[in-house]
Every structure is written in C-alpha cells, then in structure tokens.
Amino acid sequence: MVILNVILPPVAVYIKYGAKKEFLVNLLLTFLGWIPGVIHAFIINDEYVKLFRKS
Template identity: 40%
Template sequence: MPREAGIGAIVAAILLPPLGIFLVRGLGTEFWIGVVLTLLGWVPGVIFALVAILRPAPIARA
C-alpha cells in the first residue's frame, strides 16, 4: 500500500533514487523503471524518483 513521501524518502530519492521509490511505492513497476534510469544516469533516476514519490498515488477502483 503506497504511503506519503516523507523527508527521509525525498533525501533517499536524491542520494539513491530506487531506494526513495521503494520506501514510498514498494517493489512495483516504478521501482524497476527507477533502477534502469539510475543505471543509465544518476540525474534521470533522481528526476523520475522525485516525480514518482511526490505525485499522488493512483486511486484503486473497486
């Protein structure tokens, strides 16, 4: 279940982008996209991680 992003997750997203995503969203698709982008370059990984953790979580449909 996704949580809100705290200061720790934001700092983690800047230092190690996949960790920040994992702390907020867990091991989902966004985490693996973050891993790939971080391997391609630190800046794309950081940008994606901040966007992924700061945008609202999708609403689950019943």
C-alpha cells in the same frame, strides 16, 4: 525522503511502492544515469504525496 531521492533514488521509490513497475523503471533510469533516476524519484514521490493530500 528528499535526501533519499537524491542519494539513492531506487530506495526512495521502493519505500513508497515496493518492488513494482515504478521501482524497476527507476532502477533502470538510475543505472542509465544518476540524474534521470533522481528526477524520476522526485516525480513519482510527488504524485504519491498528491494522492494522499486529496483524501
């Protein structure tokens, strides 16, 4: 997942969330600049992992 976060951030977010708000935001950030898309992908996927560690 880390490799996808760096190479294709929208794909990494899509795998976790599908075509929802998070994916669209990441797609926009990636088009505006690759670095913001990568940062957002890491933040989003980290929150996803934290959700499942609690349960």
